[in-house]
Amino acid sequence: MxxxxxxxxxxxxxxxxxxxxxxxxxFTPGYKSSVLRSPQKALVAFDNTLSELTGPVFGxxxxxxxxxxxxxxxAKPGESAIGERIIVHGRVLDERGRGVPGVLLEFxxxxxxxxxxxxxxxxxxxxxxxxxxCGRTITAExxxxxxxxxxxxxxxxxxxxxxxxxxxxxxxxxxxxxxxxLITQMYFEGDPLIWRCPIVGGISNRAAIEALxxxxxxxxxxxxxxxxxxxxxxxxxxxxxxxxxRPEGN
Amino acid sequence: xxxxxxxxxxxxxxTAGPYVHIGLTPNFCDIGGVxxxxxxxxxxxxxxxxxxxxxxxRVLDGTGTPLKDALIEIWQADAAGLYNSPAELxxxxxxxxxxxxxxxxDMETGICLFRTIKPGRVPFRDRRLMAPHITLWIVARGINIxxxxxxxxxxxxxxxxxxxxxxxxxHRARVPTLIAERQGDAYVFDVHLQGEKETVFFDS
Numbered sequence: 001m002x003x004x005x006x007x008x009x010x011x012x013x014x015x016x017x018x019x020x021x022x023x024x025x026x027f028t029p030g031y032k033s034s035v036l037r038s039p040q041k042a043l044v045a046f047d048n049t050l051s052e053l054t055g056p057v058f059g060x061x062x063x064x065x066x067x068x069x070x071x072x073x074x075a076k077p078g079e080s081a082i083g084e085r086i087i088v089h090g091r092v093l094d095e096r097g098r099g100v101p102g103v104l105l106e107f108x109x110x111x112x113x114x115x116x117x118x119x120x121x122x123x124x125x126x127x128x129x130x131x132x133x134c135g136r137t138i139t140a141e142x143x144x145x146x147x148x149x150x151x152x153x154x155x156x157x158x159x160x161x162x163x164x165x166x167x168x169x170x171x172x173x174x175x176x177x178x179x180x181x182l183i184t185q186m187y188f189e190g191d192p193l194i195w196r197c198p199i200v201g202g203i204s205n206r207a208a209i210e211a212l213x214x215x216x217x218x219x220x221x222x223x224x225x226x227x228x229x230x231x232x233x234x235x236x237x238x239x240x241x242x243x244x245x246r247p248e249g250n
Numbered sequence: 251x252x253x254x255x256x257x258x259x260x261x262x263x264x265t266a267g268p269y270v271h272i273g274l275t276p277n278f279c280d281i282g283g284v285x286x287x288x289x290x291x292x293x294x295x296x297x298x299x300x301x302x303x304x305x306x307x308r309v310l311d312g313t314g315t316p317l318k319d320a321l322i323e324i325w326q327a328d329a330a331g332l333y334n335s336p337a338e339l340x341x342x343x344x345x346x347x348x349x350x351x352x353x354x355x356d357m358e359t360g361i362c363l364f365r366t367i368k369p370g371r372v373p374f375r376d377r378r379l380m381a382p383h384i385t386l387w388i389v390a391r392g393i394n395i396x397x398x399x400x401x402x403x404x405x406x407x408x409x410x411x412x413x414x415x416x417x418x419x420x421h422r423a424r425v426p427t428l429i430a431e432r433q434g435d436a437y438v439f440d441v442h443l444q445g446e447k448e449t450v451f452f453d454s
Contacts, residue, residue, distance in 0.1 A: 012337050016260075018453065023263045024394040031265075033392030036312035037443050043453035046418055050372050051385045051400075052454050054335035055325065056350040064285070073284050095258045108273025118269045118279055120319070132281045133272050170266065170273055177337065178325040179454060181387050181396060185264040199265060202394050208262045234258045 013238040014048040015179045016095050024202030031198045032159050052179035058104040060138050067136050070109075070149035074132030081131035083112025083150025085226040088186070088214065091143040092173065095237030099143025103235070104174040106136040107147065114153030114165075123155050148226065154193050166193035166200070175235045186231050187213045263395035270321050270389060275354050290323065290352030293366045297346035300329030300367030304436040305401065307362040309355065309388055312444035316360025320390035323352045324364055324401075326383075331370030368403070374414045381409035381416070388441065398452045401439050402429045415452075424450050 026038035066073040071081045092103045110116045110133065113125035117133050131150065139145045152167050168185045175181070187194050194200055194213065203209050211234075220228035271279035275288040294302065305324070309317040326349050327333050334343035334350075343349065347367065355362045371379040381402055388397040402410050410416055410429065419425050427449040430437035441449045 012339065019259065020453070022259055026394055028394060031392070031394070033265075034394060035392075037317070037390065037392035038394075039397065039448060039451050040444055041424075041448050041450075043451050044419055045453040046415060047375065048454055049374055049380065049415070050333060050338070051325070051327075051380075051383070054333035054337045056334060056348050057336060062289075067285070074281070093258060095260060097256060097258055106273050108269065116269045116272060117281055118272055120268055132276065132284050134276045134281060134284055136285075170264075170270070172266075172273060178385055178387070179398075181323070182261065182263060183266045183270075183389055183396060184261050203262050208259070211259065211261055212264070234261045236260050237257070 011176065011238050012053060013241045014053065015177060015236040015238055018236065022203075022205060022208050024204075028198070028202035030201055034202070048177070048179055053177050055174070055176050055178045055180070057102065058138060058174065063136065063138060068145075068147035070131070070133065070135045070147065073135060075130035079130050081111070081150050082128050083131075083153075085148070086151050087146060087148050087220060087222070087226050087228040088169065088231055089144070089146035089217075089220060089228065090214075090231040090233065092139045092145065092175075092233050092235060093143055094175075094235050099139070099141070100175055100235055101139055101141045101143060102176070103139040103143070103145075104136065104172075105139065105145055106134070106172040106174075107149075107169050108134045109149065109152040109169045110155060112150045112153050114155030114167075125153065125155065151188070151227075154191075159198055163198060164193050164196070166191045166197050171233065173233060173235060177236075177238075180235045182233075182235060184233070185212060186229075188229065189213055189215050265391060265394050266321065266389035266396075268319050268391040270319070270391075271354055274321055274352060278354050288352070290350055293348065293351040293364065295346055298367060299344050299347070300369075302435070303366060303368050305362075305364040305366065305384070305430065305439060306436050307364070307386070307401075307439045307441065308360050309362075309390070309441045310443065311392075314445070316355070317390050318355055318357050318360050320355045320360075320362070320388060320393075321352065322355070322362045322364075323350065323387045324366070325350050325385045325387075326366065327369040327372050329367055329370050331372045333372070371409065376414075378412070378414055379409070381406050381413035383413075383415075386441070397441075397443075398454065399441065399449055400428055400452070401437070403437060404429050404431045419450055424448075
């Protein structure tokens with residue numbers, strides 16, 4: 001049911017069909033881990049039911065004060081993470097171009113040396129004792145969001161003999177319907193490693209890759225403090241329910 | 251040239267990678283003190299209505315090896331078949347049950363454990379009732395775009411037989427890939443990413 005006091009009509013239309021040619025396919029042999037983890041049979045398609053149209057609501061009340069500040073949310077009092085200080089901001093939109101409020105955004109990344117705080121990461125670059133690498137926020141009424149972090153470093157990974165990931169931040173997005181669930185990665189304008197990355201290369205359309213590259217945004221920098229990158233993210237749009245056939249009695 | 255439709259394209263998916271825990275279950279991977287607890291780790295409390303069940307899910311690759319770095323989210327109706335969502339217009343769901351859970355696969359066994367309740371039946375688009383089911387979303391290193399599937403219950407044979415989504419599966423031999431086996435209080439569900447027993451994945 002709609003939240004009490006809300007004057008927003010809940011949207012219940014089915015989501016636009018996913019363009020599977022735009023997304024990377026499951027099987028991208030240049031990214032070796034996909035070879036044994038990619039379904040080989042055709043997906044079974046059906047129009048959204050309530051199970052896909054609905055989704056939980058995450059309220060701003062769950063957020064802690066430092067959740068969107070990766071420079072400080074793992075740091076000892078009075079200290080901060082090492083690296084190039086940046087602000088990442090933008091809007092979450094749907095395919096109709098409308099801002100999507102209330103989206104839970106979770107992000108994670110390596111530290112400025114390219115090392116993750118994870119026991120499976122054995123890269124020789126050091127951990128930063130003041131950097132955990134996770135953060136989260138919830139989009140505002142206009143779909144806007146912002147967080148502060150350090151720019152992650154690129155790093156080598158075991159795929160080809162000498163493959164390097166471009167600097168990137170992982171994003172998880174939770175929109176209004178479970179069918180909108182999305183995980184993606186943000187890359188940085190001008191990074192030459194983007195075009196050499198086998199994971200990025202799973203996307204065949206150049207415009208689709210460019211949609212994942214955040215632009216340096218000098219108008220949003222804080223002078224003598226932090227650079228800024230603007231990154232808009234698009235979730236599946238909803239079909240209008242106008243003129244839709246309904247079962248009798250509805 | 252016709253007018254532009256002015257539509258945007260959905261942002262392309264990218265793999266969650268091997269370190270998805272840092273972002274989605276940081277306490278599980280020893281990043282303590284940032285969030286009080288991992289979101290979605292507890293689904294049920296004393297007030298929640300419905301039959302307590304346990305789901306033991308594994309995700310197996312093309313060699314039959316369980317993934318130890320996957321993350322699964324589930325979404326389900328409450329015991330009365332209502333979703334705890336603003337888009338649920340048929341009534342108000344159990345306030346003590348969000349219906350959403352998130353768990354990483356165990357780093358040793360590959361088992362993903364959910365303690366939840368058995369969902370009620372939810373109507374299909376034409377109001378026929380679907381069988382009780384739980385929607386799964388699976389991400390991991392090597393998975394380029396999250397996989398969507400459903401878990402149905404082995405002790406719901408009659409409801410399963412009239413479920414409109416299961417009915418849509420052309421190759422009937424594949425239907426059992428979506429049915430979790432009851433073992434005591436638990437349901438066991440193996441998701442096969444490839445091979446003869448490849449699980450049915452959905453595009454919806």
